[in-house]
Structures are given as structure tokens and as C-alpha cells.
Amino acid sequence: MTPAEEPVPVPVLRLPRGPDGRGRGFESRRRHPARGEAEAQRARARLRRRFLRALAAARGRPARFWLRAGVRVDATFGAADREAAALLVEALRTPLGLQEAALLRGPDVLCFRFPLP
Amino acid sequence: MAMRQTPLTCSGHTRPVVDLAFSGVTPYGYFLISACKDGKPMLRQGDTGDWIGTFLGHKGAVWGATLNTDATKAATAAADFTAKVWDAVSGDELITLAHKHIVKSVDFTQDSNYLLTGGQDKLLRIYDLSKPEAEPDVVSGHTSGIKKALWSSDDKQILSADDKTVRLWDRSTMTEVKALNVAMSVSSMEYVPEGQILVITYGKTIAFHSAETLEQIKSFEAPATINSASLHPAKECLVAGGEDFKLYKYDYNTGEELESYKGHFGPIHCVRFSPDGELYASGSEDGTLRLWQTTVGKTYGLWKCVVPEEENAEAAKARTTLPGTAEEEIEDLASENSDTVYSSTPEVKA
Numbered sequence: 001m002t003p004a005e006e007p008v009p010v011p012v013l014r015l016p017r018g019p020d021g022r023g024r025g026f027e028s029r030r031r032h033p034a035r036g037e038a039e040a041q042r043a044r045a046r047l048r049r050r051f052l053r054a055l056a057a058a059r060g061r062p063a064r065f066w067l068r069a070g071v072r073v074d075a076t077f078g079a080a081d082r083e084a085a086a087l088l089v090e091a092l093r094t095p096l097g098l099q100e101a102a103l104l105r106g107p108d109v110l111c112f113r114f115p116l117p
Numbered sequence: 118m119a120m121r122q123t124p125l126t127c128s129g130h131t132r133p134v135v136d137l138a139f140s141g142v143t144p145y146g147y148f149l150i151s152a153c154k155d156g157k158p159m160l161r162q163g164d165t166g167d168w169i170g171t172f173l174g175h176k177g178a179v180w181g182a183t184l185n186t187d188a189t190k191a192a193t194a195a196a197d198f199t200a201k202v203w204d205a206v207s208g209d210e211l212i213t214l215a216h217k218h219i220v221k222s223v224d225f226t227q228d229s230n231y232l233l234t235g236g237q238d239k240l241l242r243i244y245d246l247s248k249p250e251a252e253p254d255v256v257s258g259h260t261s262g263i264k265k266a267l268w269s270s271d272d273k274q275i276l277s278a279d280d281k282t283v284r285l286w287d288r289s290t291m292t293e294v295k296a297l298n299v300a301m302s303v304s305s306m307e308y309v310p311e312g313q314i315l316v317i318t319y320g321k322t323i324a325f326h327s328a329e330t331l332e333q334i335k336s337f338e339a340p341a342t343i344n345s346a347s348l349h350p351a352k353e354c355l356v357a358g359g360e361d362f363k364l365y366k367y368d369y370n371t372g373e374e375l376e377s378y379k380g381h382f383g384p385i386h387c388v389r390f391s392p393d394g395e396l397y398a399s400g401s402e403d404g405t406l407r408l409w410q411t412t413v414g415k416t417y418g419l420w421k422c423v424v425p426e427e428e429n430a431e432a433a434k435a436r437t438t439l440p441g442t443a444e445e446e447i448e449d450l451a452s453e454n455s456d457t458v459y460s461s462t463p464e465v466k467a
Contacts, residue, residue: 010420
């Protein structure tokens with residue numbers, strides 16, 4: 001057979017997962033949501049996806065942050081970690097001057113706003 | 118373009134896999150249980166082979182395993198002289214049923230209320246699972262160890278196989294209705310409710326009998342000793358495996374060999390079609406289970422059929438995506454197709 005005629009192996013997404021070696025398992029079945037919960041889970045996934053898109057869109061944009069204790073600062077949005085526990089910002093304007101780069105604690109940020117391009 | 122079968126290897130067992138069974142189709146898909154000489158039967162997701170859990174408790178090789186239709190319960194038969202019933206959602210052991218010898222076979226009725234067991238003590242036992250401490254109904258008559266015992270005819274009858282005979286019993290009278298003498302040692306038995314077909318294997322023979330009369334419908338000869346065979350739900354084809362380590366697929370109507378596959382590193386002990394017929398699973402002396410596609414090249418479970426044009430587009434996209442621009446990141450975040458497609462399965466050594 002010429003290379004062109006050689007049968008191609010059926011591609012697979014991944015191998016079957018094996019035992020995790022940590023115990024007897026069954027977590028995935030015990031956690032499995034009832035039908036109504038599956039709907040809630042889908043809604044949570046949709047909201048999460050929207051939140052992540054919003055963070056991606058904010059990247060590099062000038063933004064205004066409202067923090068606790070009535071603090072409001074302007075900065076250029078940089079990035080967020082997976083849980084949004086920390087927000088990286090650049091050119092942060094503070095009463096003490098301009099911070100080239102800073103991390104805002106996620107729990108301290110009540111909200112922030114940025115214009116779309 | 119011709120496609121070649123890519124079997125999916127499920128590892129985890131450390132000794133030969135001697136029995137396997139699928140559940141019915143449930144709202145959460147279907148499931149697969151495997152019995153192993155390591156004493157630790159495993160539950161897997163049926164269409165992917167992903168391990169879900171291991172039933173821990175037996176103190177000897179597990180010879181038989183089964184799931185009830187909705188995969189909420191499992192039952193196992195072991196060399197520790199017990200059969201056990203398990204909660205298949207939590208993995209908890211629910212009931213231990215003491216026997217007088219090695220137990221080889223377990224089967225639930227459709228309503229999951231009764232469990233049929235059979236083993237080396239040559240007796241069939243019927244347990245009422247709502248009263249597990251009560252003595253089971255016992256059916257005697259076999260003259261050698263029972264290898265397989267199955268409910269049939271809507272749980273009104275029982276089919277059981279020992280070394281040289283297959284017997285049909287009436288459940289209400291607990292008496293033998295019919296017996297069939299088999300030329301060689303019976304290696305496996307499968308009951309197909311739709312059409313009342315009994316699939317038996319012995320020597321190199323795969324035979325099909327009426328489950329009601331035990332009359333033979335047809336039989337095929339394989340090139341090697343066959344240990345197990347399974348009929349496709351639509352009865353278009355059957356699969357069989359045995360001592361030459363190969364899986365064979367035959368046309369049920371003509372007996373023509375359609376496909377054969379090497380892959381296991383040891384004799385195949387059990388083979389079963391999934392309830393939807395899209396794949397079949399084989400268990401081997403090599404300690405692995407393998408999942409095989411019925412229609413090679415179809416997108417199903419972990420098998421993903423990628424057409425050449427699609428594949429080039431995916432590769433091109435991966436090469437030209439640049440990090441740092443918001444649009445690209447949004448694309449990545451929004452992309453559902455972030456799974457890498459492997460064009461050949463990395464081999465997992467047994």
C-alpha cells in the first residue's frame with residue numbers, strides 16, 4: 001500500500017481516565033446533580049463564561065475601580081487570576097502618586113468600569 | 118479515506134479481567150463493571166471507559182460482576198465464597214451473601230428485587246434483596262460447578278450453564294424445564310431478551326439457541342478457542358474473543374468474518390456490546406479492558422472523526438493565534454473546541 005492509501009487510525013480526544021490512586025472513587029457519581037441542578041449548573045457556566053469574556057475585554061483598557069471604604073482609583077486593567085482574587089493593574093493613580101504596576105486584592109474591589117473600544 | 122480501529126485501553130486492574138457487564142441506558146449514560154482476579158471490581162463510564170470507582174471488600178478473586186438496569190446497584194461473585202450487593206452510586210457495600218463455595222455468577226431481576234447466584238457448589242440461589250438475611254430459594258440439579266446463571270423470559274425462567282450442560286428452569290416451580298448437552302466445556306453464555314436468543318461459546322464454536330426451547334438456531338466456527346461472544350442489539354453482527362488474543366466480528370446473518378483485531382496481550386476472557394451497540398468492551402488476561410468501535414471512524418465517546426480539511430484548519434489556527442490581543446483571548450475563552458485531537462493513541466503497556 002502506498003502511504004496515501006494506508007488506513008489512518010481513528011483519532012481520539014484522550015485516553016480513558018484511570019483510577020486516581022487516591023481512594024476508591026465514586027465522587028463523580030455522588031456529586032452528580034439531579035436534573036434541576038444540571039440546569040442551574042448550565043446557567044452558572046454561562047455566567048462564568050460571560051465574566052471571563054468581560055475580563056478579557058478589559059485587558060489594556062483604562063478603568064475606574066471602586067474599592068471598600070469609599071476608595072475610588074483609576075488604572076489600566078492588566079489581568080486577573082482564575083478566581084479574580086487578585087487584579088493586576090498598571091498606571092494606578094493613588095494619592096501617593098502613580099504606581100507603575102500594582103495588585104488589587106479581589107475582595108477589596110466592589111466593582112470596576114471600563115469603556116469598550 | 119480508510120480508517121483503522123483505535124481501541125481505547127482502560128488500565129487499573131492488576132490481574133486478569135474475567136467478566137464484564139454493561140448497565141442499561143440511564144439519564145446519565147451507561148456504565149460498565151469489570152470483575153478481576155485482583156478482587157477489586159471497578160465501575161467505569163460506559164462510553165468513555167473513564168474509571169468512576171472501585172468496589173472494595175472482597176477477599177478473593179472476583180469471578181462475576183453485574184449492574185442493575187439503571188446502574189444504581191452492582192453485584193459481584195467471588196472466590197471468597199460470597200456474593201455482594203453494592204450501591205453503585207456511592208460504592209458502599211450493601212449486602213454480603215455467604216455461600217458454601219466459590220461464587221461464579223450473579224444476575225439481578227429487572228426490578229432489582231432478586232439476585233440469582235451460581236457457583237462451584239452446583240446450586241442456584243435466589244435471594245430476595247428486601248430480606249437478605251432470609252434463606253434463599255435453592256435450585257439443585259447441576260452435576261458440576263455452575264459457570265453462569267441468568268434470568269430469562271421476563272425473569273420467569275432461569276438459564277444456567279455448567280461444564281457440559283445448559284439448563285432451563287422455571288422459577289415458580291423451581292424445576293428443570295429443559296437441558297442441553299454441549300460437546301465441550303461451555304466458556305460463556307449471554308441472554309438476549311429481544312428475540313429470546315441464547316449465545317453460548319464452547320471450543321471454537323459460537324452457537325445461538327432459542328432461550329425458550331434451547332433448540333439451536335445457528336452456529337459459527339472461529340479460528341481459535343473462543344472464551345466469550347456477544348450479539349449486537351440490532352442482531353446484525355456479533356463479536357467474539359478467546360485464546361489467540363484477537364477480537365473477531367462476524368455478520369450474524371451470513372457468518373462472514375467482517376473484522377478482526379489484535380491488541381490484547383493475553384487471552385480474551387469476556388466481550389460485550391454496549392446497550393446502544395455503538396461499542397464493545399473486551400476483558401483480558403493482560404489485566405486491561407479495551408473499548409472498540411462497532412462502526413470504525415464514527416464520532417462517538419472519545420473517538421473523534423476528523424476530516425482532513427478540518428484538521429488542517431485546526432492546525433493553522435493554533436499556529437497563527439497570537440497572545441495579547443483581546444479579540445484572540447475572547448476567541449480562546451469562547452472556543453468549545455479546545456480539546457487536542459490525538460491522531461494515534463499512545464500505547465499503554467499492560
